[in-house]
Amino acid sequence: MPHPVSPPSQEPTMVSKDAPPPPSQETIADFLNTIFTAKTSAASIDACYALCEVLLSSVGVVGLSQYGILAEVKKAAADKKSGLRRESSQNLLGAIFERFLPRQKVSEVVLLLQDGGMVGCALDALADKGAVVRDAAQYGLDTLLVNLSPEALVVGLLPALSNYLSKKTGKWQGTVGAYKLLQKMADKAQLAIGSTKEEAADKDVLREAMGAKLAGLIPIVEGGMHDLKADVEKQAVHTMTSLTTLLSNDDVAPRFPLLIDTMQHPSTQTLQKAIHALSMTTFVAIVTSPVLALLTPFLERSLNNPTTAQEVLRQTVVIVENLTKLVHDPIEARTFLPKLIPGVKGVCDRASLPEVRELAERALATMEKAMGNDKDIVARTSGDDVAQILDEQIKLNSGLAGQLDLYKQARPYISEMVAIDVNYRFVDRISARIAPYLKGFMQDPEAHQKVADAIQQHYVDEDHRRYGVPEKEDDGEIEIVNADFSLAYGGMLLLSHTNLRLLKGHRYGLCGRNGAGKSTLMRSIANGKLEGFPPQDVLRTCYVEHNQGEDADISILEFVAKDPEIATQGRERISEVLAEFGFTPGPEGRQSEKVGSLSGGWKMKLALARAMLQRADVLLLDEPTNHLDVANIAWLENYLKTHPDITSLIVSHDSGFLDNVTTDIYHYEPNKKLACYKGNLAAFVEIRPEAKSYYTLSASNVQFKFPPPGILTGVKSMTRAIIRMSNVSYTYPKATKPSLHEVSCQLTLSSRVAIIGPNGAGKSTLIKLLTGETIPTTGKVEKHPNLRIGYIKQHALEHVEMHLEKTPNQYLQWRYQHGDDREVHMKQTRVLSDADRAQMDKFVDLKDGNPARQIESLVGRQKYKKTFQYEVKWRNLLPKHNSMISRETLTELGFDKLVQEFDDHEASREGLGYRELQPKVISKHFEDLGLDPEIANHNEIGSLSGGQKVKVVIAGAMWNNPHLLVLDEPTNFLDRDSLGGLAVAIRDFKGGVILISHNEEFVGALCSEQWHVRDGRVAQRGNAAVSLDRFEDSRPGSAVASTAASTAANSVVSSAVNSGIEDNSDMKFKAKKKKKMTKKELKEREVRRRLRHIDWLNSPKGTPHPPDTDDEDN
Known part of the structure; x- marks a missing residue:
């Protein structure tokens, strides 16, 4: 060990022609004698350093072997009789590590590899009974660790430690020391905030290289976790915990403690728990060799154990398939998957359950595809x-x-x-x-x-x-940011050692798959946490996201003025800027409105106004077009283009907006780097054709398949109105003017309608009135009694927020378990108010000779001429006293909600007549809508990603085969792939569609009819051209779709809304024409009627006579 007066280390040197002559053997022997016989440790250490300097200035590292110095160190270290010699040997070894490694790099070969290396000698000394010997040995090992590069740690020290741990030395202290060194190496590779560029690069290299060696390290460390010596077991667990940090995978990270516990306590029960936990994991991150190295042994044990239960086998093969899908490197797949293939084949052959065998066959096909034989694969350099x-x-x-x-x-x-x-x-x-x-x-x-x-x-x-060759820097441009950084979220590395370079006035689009880390990068910049990015006092950045708008109870002007960075500009200036964004001043103006009363579009405009007031140099725009109407999107495009002093970094799923605005595209590459491409999105797609999904509506990655709508009784024409609003007005409580005024419109099975209008115009209100979510103030809304509507709200996740503990399969069973849609009962037009409950208590006199009675419920319905009549169950009377009352009579008496509820039940029952509410059928339904059946059956909704939750919502809305699909701003909640899948499904859907969207690309590709909402009124425009070329699977220049749905879309030319073919009278639907009865059937009917009449004669006085109608079936 060095002491305070030990000679300082000199600058790196190498033997040269001017070097002094080599020392004689006698000189070296004198040094060694002094080292091993010195009276004090300080004297021994001084001699150690002196010997090192003599060798470094003459023969160099070869002298360590030529003069037998290393052999003498090993001999002295094993001298059981002399503690002084053992201490001196470790002092000399520590001095050699300290002086030779920094100045003669080739000494690493001699000290780590030659004749077994010197690491084992130092580790054995950790078991010495003398504390000074142990301290000297530990100093030497710590010095060794510090003086090796990341590459040398992996190529030199790691094999030395593996060899030491693989053999039985009988010295448990040395084993503990080796495990500690492994732990320190793994800890050294962990990401750390504030690291320099060189330190970050060292960590990246060590993490990647050491992670690639995990397949060999894990069994060695796992062996120590079963050691009989408690100290070894404890340290091995700590080391394994550190090794798991090399796995930059956020999906598996929460399972590390359970997996380590399973290694430490191997049993059938712990393995089953681990497999179950992994089966509940949603894998979305790329799977690399470290992840496979950790998980393969568990999966192999589960597959090859003959006692594994069928359910565990099912979970195992599903995990194998999910992992394999995310292995992007075929070389890594070929390294690990062959270990699992025999087990999966065994499941295919021997599993008793057909479902498990089918899953295993699917997993096997996925594994063979992942390993592939692609000749273009970049081979590893050996x-x-x-x-x-x-x-x-x-x-x-x-x-x-x-x-x-x-x-x-x-x-x-x-x-x-x-x-x-x-x-x-x-x-x-x-x-x-x-x-x-x-x-x-x-x-x-x-x-x-x-x-x-x-x-x-x-x-x-x-x-x-x-x-590819990196882009060269632009000449003459003003560079405002040039940052080298790595970015992690939780335990997952999103970007590794990449560069972000921003030029003044450029507008950068940030593109990448969902979960790549686009918003994380922008938040890191906004929070000042991105390494190398200029601080706020140097470069002012402002982060604008679509969900801003807190403090809902204060006025807009107060909300903006309370920001200390904006308040200094004065209220007049703030009011002027807000007015530029459409917020009118004054007591009656929009600036005086509450923040909470704003629609989604106005909240987004408010966030942009705040950003402009902050005078940002860099705008970070996260989905800026969400909720913005076409006019405001155009305004934003113009603002960004006409302010060359503002640099923008934009995340958006609106490809048209990116095309019009961006000057450059930053793309998340598979190797966790950012690559910059010159030009807009279209230019980027030309360079990277696989990124076409950012630009077109494609179902290649995510496919939705909507069920066909059922038959509507009495509706034989695709242009027959199925829902109609007549002179409807609606005013919100306490509002001074109506949101909608005298609106009349109708929809057909062929409708493809887009509701368009500025923010706050009343588009969502119109949808809610159509679907029965809201009751109109005046006017009426009529619909076909059997019409089924699939409605997805503007805030789509509201549908499932109360069911996070259920699996998607369980949620669908809960929603439809009583034969109708439970969510329909929560609508305002279905929920009984106090007035409705009072109405149910009123006595009804039908003037049929019976006393006034109270209605309990409706229990049946049948055709009656051109309308329906309902079977009424009277309160406190037996079912035989039930009466048949027409729809019009019940409505006049004030029981319209009761009629509507029964119609909904019958419509839903009719739709569900095509469905079996069984887990297997539900799984297939989720699969048709892009959600993996395994996730639908076994994962709780609370554990799903946002995109998966939206798919659950869509599946719930489509379960009862709706005739009309209503979507309120669906593009705000779906990534590009899912948006393409939804667009193709809507295009092919054979029912009616009405949607609200500011996404011009989405609307233009689907909707041939537009309803423009402005100032509370609706203007209908039909026969618009549909841009089918926006679909990836369409023919260039094609104006006619090849599907049945496109015919429906184009038929709006002759729809009831535009042509007047269908009249505007009350909606009545003809009953199905009955088949003429045979003589035998007529005779049987007469017998039934006679028996019914006899029963009536025997009934108590006052019992109404049962009617004899032509519509009865029995």
Whole structure:
């Protein structure tokens, strides 16, 4: 161990021609004698440093072997009789680690690999009974760890530790020390905030390279977790915990404690718990070799154990399939999946349940596809490949001078380190892995650097050939940001060692798959947590997201003025800017309205107004077009284009907006890098055709398949009105003017209607009136009694927020378990008010000779001429006293909600007549709507992602085969892939569709009819052209879709709304024409009627005579 007066380490040196002559054997022997016989530790340490300096200034590292110094260290370390010699041996070894490793890099080969290396000697000394010996050994090991590069730790120290732990030494203290070193290596690789660029690069290299070795490390550490020595077991658990941090996968991270506990206490029960926990995990992140290395042993044990239950086997093969789908590197798949294939094949052959066998066959097909035989796969660079290039460059640069034996040992060591940098694309580090190690071997003193630079350039060119050449910097542009950083969210690494460069006035679109980390990056910038990004006092940034608008009870002007950064500008200036955004001033103006009363679009405009008042240099816009109407989107586009002093970073699913605004696209690459592409979204798609899903409505990644609507009784024409509003007005409570005024409109089975209008115009109100969510103030809303409506609200997740503890399958069973849709009962037009309950208590006199009675419920319905009549159950009377009353009579008496409720029940029952409320059928329904059946059956809704929850909502709305699909701003909640799948499903749907959306691309591709809402009135415009070329599967220039649904969409030309073919009289639907009865049937009917009449004669006085109608069936 060094002491305070020990000589300082000198600058790195290498043996040169001017070096002093080599010391004699006697000189070295004198040094060793002093080291091992010194009276004090300080004297021994001084001699150790002196010996190191003599060797470094003369023969260098070769002297350690030539003079037998290392052999003497091992001999003294094993001297059981002399504690002084054992201590001195560790002092000398620590001094060698401290002085040789930084100054002669090739000494790593001698100290770590030659003759088994010196690591084992230091680890064994940790078991010494003398504390000073143990301290000296620990100092040496700590020094070794500090002085090795990440590549050297993996290529040199890691194999040494693995070898030590693989053999039984009988010294448990050494085993604990080895596990501690492994733990320190793993901890050293963890991401840390505030690291320098060089430190971050070191961590990235160590994390990637050490993670690739986990397959060999995990069994070694797991063995220690079963050691009989408690200290070894405890340290092995700590080491395994640290090793799991090398897995940058947020999906698996919550399961680490359970998986480690399963390793520590292996049993059938703990394995089943682990498999169950993994089966409940939604895998979305890319699966890499560290994840496979951790999970493969669990899956292998579960598959190969003959006692594994069928349910556990089912879960296991599902996990295998889900993991395999996310393995993007076929080389990694070929490394791990062959271990699982025999087990999955065994399940295919031997599983008793057909469902499990089917899942196993599906998993097997997925695994074979993942391993693939693609010739374009980028192969890994091996150490042998690097060694060949190294030999060639040495020959071209004067060749080797001597010390060939040492070079033979150093050659594979150097080559393996370079291979790590090449494979993980840290090619700028290659020269530093070669030049210091070749110094002293070459005939030309400068040749080592030339060889290193040439090899680095070779692999830089190779990297460019494989992955493309980075964009060159623009000349003449003002650079405001140039940040190198890594970005993590929780335990998941989103971006690794990447660069973000922003130029003044440019507008950057940020594109990537859902979950890539786009919003996380923008929030990190806004919160000042992104490494290398200028602080707020240097570069003012403002983050604008679509869900802003807190403090709902204060006025808009007060809300903006309370911001301390804005308040300094004065209320007049604030009011002027708000007026520019459409917020009119004054007591009656919009600035005086409450924030909570604003629609989604106005809240977004308010957030943009605040950003403008903050005078931001960089605008971070997260889905800025959500809830904005077409006019405001155009205004925003113009604002961004006409302010060249503002730089924008934009995340949006609106491809048209990105196309019109962006000057550059930043894309999340698969290797966790950001790549910048010049031009707008269209230019980006030309370079990267696979990104076409950002630009077109495609169902290639996510497919939705809507069930066909059922038959509507009496409706034989696609243009017959099925729902109608007549002179409807609606005024919100306490509002001074109506939101909608004298609106009349109707829909048919062929309708493809888009409701368009400025924010706050009343579009959602119109939808709520049509669907019965809201009761009109004046006017009436009529619909076909059997009409079924699938309604998805503006805030779609409201549908499932009260059922987070249920699985999607259980939610659907709950919603429809009584034969109708429970959510329909929550509508305002269905919920009984106090007035309705009072109405139910009123006595009804039908003037049929019977006393006035109270209605209890409706229990039946049948056709009556051109309308319906309902069977009424009277309160406190037996069913035989039931009466048949027409729909019109019940409505006049004030029982319209009761009639509506029964109609809903019958309509839902008719729709559900096509459905069986069984888990297997429900699973198929979810699968048709893009949600994996395994997730639908076994994952709670609360654990699902936002996109998956939206699919649950859509599945719930479509379960009873609706005739009319109502969507309130669906594009705000779906990613690009799901949006494409929904658009294709709507296009192919054979029922009516009405939707609200500001997404011009979505509306233009689907809707041939538009209802424009402005100032409380609705203007209807039909026969609009449908842009079918916006679908990826359409023919270029095609104006006619090939599906049945497109015919329905185009038939709006002759719809009731536009052409007047259907009249505007009350909606009545003809009863189905009855078949003429045979003589036998007529005779049987007469017998039934006679028996019914006899029963009536025997009934109590006052019992109404049962009617004889032509519509009765029995």
